[in-house]
Amino acid sequence: MAERTLQRETPSTVRTDKALWAWLIQAASGALLVLLAGLHMLAQHFTAKGLLRYEDVVAWLSRPPVFALETAFLAAVLTHALAGVRAILLDLGLGPTAERRLTLALAALGGVAFVYAVALTWSIAH
């Protein structure tokens, strides 16, 4: 048990765990996106019929299921996009401190973008 704990605390194992989590988040958000993007497009194509008029878009967004779908889509796309940007930037060869700062900065950017977009959509729809 003690040996296992020690093994877990070595820097390379910590990095492997982080890489695994990053991969899982990227893969899960990507799989969710395939599903949500399909629903998004089906909803736009078959139900919304183009949505070329301003009033139609506002009426469309004010429906609770549509608002929920768009919010989930936004969360998945932001997570997937920022995790992808992180992976690309990490391949530049960043050290552990820079990696931690990058992760925090991207998480903050994602949080701000999510809150802004949800507040914007809510204000348009209501």
Added chain:
Amino acid sequence: MHTHSAEARGAAGARPGRRPSGWFDVRGRHVGTWAFALNRATGLLLVLYLGVHLAVLSLLARGPSAYDAFIALASHPLAILFDLGLAGVLLYHGLNGIRLILLGLGWGLRWQRELFWALMALGAVAWCAAAYGLAVHLL
């Protein structure tokens, strides 16, 4: 979980804290490396598009006139061509992403090349259907 495979963690097997991987340099590499590099390139394009998309949607908050001006611009044939390009980028990134998830989980490692071409054929059919739909809509 096969995160040790070169495709799952980077084209050249990069690890954090090491020298840059050079994933974009695909000269003389196999189709899997090309597919990975193209996945990243399309991903970066989609991140740019996401920013533009959110900015455009914020026009809705400025009322009908701003939105109508955007719709007039989006109906231009060049914008339709842009949409077709976007559909291609999305299809490639989505379908190849599914392949990368399967490989990362250790499924289909033996036929990864066949899987790639099968998904690309599926993407080509879907893209042609989208192009036909847009052409019918325009003509």
